[in-house]
Amino acid sequence: MTGNPSLIDVRDLAVDLGSHPVLWGISFSVAAGTFLGIIGPNGAGKTTLLRVLLGLIVPSRGSVLVLGRSPSQLGRRAHEIGYVPQRPEFDTRFPVSVRDVVMMGRACCLGLFRFPRREDWRKVDESIRQVGLSGYEQRRIGELSGGEQQRAFLARAMCAETKLLLLDEPTIGLDLPAQHELYALLQRLRRDLGLTVVAVSHDLLALGVHADELICINGTAHIHGHPQTVLQSPRLHEAYRCEFDFLSQETDGVAHVHD
Numbered sequence: 001m002t003g004n005p006s007l008i009d010v011r012d013l014a015v016d017l018g019s020h021p022v023l024w025g026i027s028f029s030v031a032a033g034t035f036l037g038i039i040g041p042n043g044a045g046k047t048t049l050l051r052v053l054l055g056l057i058v059p060s061r062g063s064v065l066v067l068g069r070s071p072s073q074l075g076r077r078a079h080e081i082g083y084v085p086q087r088p089e090f091d092t093r094f095p096v097s098v099r100d101v102v103m104m105g106r107a108c109c110l111g112l113f114r115f116p117r118r119e120d121w122r123k124v125d126e127s128i129r130q131v132g133l134s135g136y137e138q139r140r141i142g143e144l145s146g147g148e149q150q151r152a153f154l155a156r157a158m159c160a161e162t163k164l165l166l167l168d169e170p171t172i173g174l175d176l177p178a179q180h181e182l183y184a185l186l187q188r189l190r191r192d193l194g195l196t197v198v199a200v201s202h203d204l205l206a207l208g209v210h211a212d213e214l215i216c217i218n219g220t221a222h223i224h225g226h227p228q229t230v231l232q233s234p235r236l237h238e239a240y241r242c243e244f245d246f247l248s249q250e251t252d253g254v255a256h257v258h259d
Contacts, residue, residue, distance in 0.1 A: 004032040006029040006030060007163065008053065009029045009065040011027050012027055012062040013025075013026040013027070013059050013062040013063075013064060016060040022048050022219070023049060023220070024219060026049070026221045027221065028215055028224050030196060030198060032163075035186065035187065035197040035199070035210065035211045036212065036215065037210075037213070037227070038198065039202070039214055040216055041218055041239070042202075044218040044239075045218070046200040046217060050083075050166050053071060053198070054071060054081065055071030055074065055078070058072065066164070067164065079160040079161060080160075080161055080162060081162070081163070082105070082158050082165045083167075084150075084153050084165070084166070085168050086168050087149070087173055096140065097139065098128065098152050099121075099125075101153070101156055102127055103116060103120070103124050105156035105159045106160055130189065131154050132185065133155065147174055147175075147178030147182065150170060150171075151185070154167075154182075158195075162195065164195070164196045164198070165195050165196070165197045165198070166199075167186075167197070167199040169201055169202070170182060170186075171203060179203070179206060184210070208228070208230075212227075213227070214226075216230055217239070218240070222235045222239040223239070
């Protein structure tokens with residue numbers, strides 16, 4: 001996405017939680033319209049990095065700009081960032097509809113003690129349509145399949161004039177077809193709506209197929225670049241601290257990797 005302005009700019013980021021260093025020496029930028037995948041082993045600090053971008057964790061050192069500002073100084077522009085956390089466990093009997101779940105994403109736009117207006121409901125219905133859930137508006141969220149629930153949570157994250165979409169392990173608990181459908185949906189939304197997408201995942205291969213760029217972290221950033229370059233790099237050994245067998249054949253332009 002050369003030539004596009006950076007929506008995220010991270011320089012020499014370090015995060016200490018208590019006296020324990022979690023992230024250090026991380027620098028990267030994300031151009032507008034890019035789909036960036038963040039990969040790395042368990043405990044690598046991937047979710048911590050997302051929380052820094054959201055302004056939920058203050059860096060110990062370094063600088064972070066999101067939408068041109070420090071995350072803690074975004075003010076009303078914070079609603080331009082949509083966030084899909086790891087899929088929560090919830091009581092499937094809870095009587096809340098898909099439409100009501102998606103409306104929760106408009107809370108930042110309503111103002112204190114204000115009820116949703118016609119424009120808010122229009123945005124909600126538009127987001128539901130964009131994720132392919134038209135006709136499901138009045139269905140209880142607990143009645144949906146895992147893939148359909150994740151689409152509803154995605155619609156919730158999108159319905160507030162979102163420019164940047166952050167997702168934490170969006171395919172956890174989904175079967176393989178639902179995973180591919182979700183990534184294909186993210187690609188379409190990015191293309192049609194001009195979204196910038198940043199997704200954390202353990203699934204190197206799925207992100208390698210769908211993302212424009214990958215950054216591999218394990219405390220620090222080990223490699224950042226085109227998916228094929230990252231997946232074929234010996235530095236992946238360093239990040240995962242295990243042996244990989246890199247096969248020479250490629251599928252969809254991305255090398256397959258096996259533990």
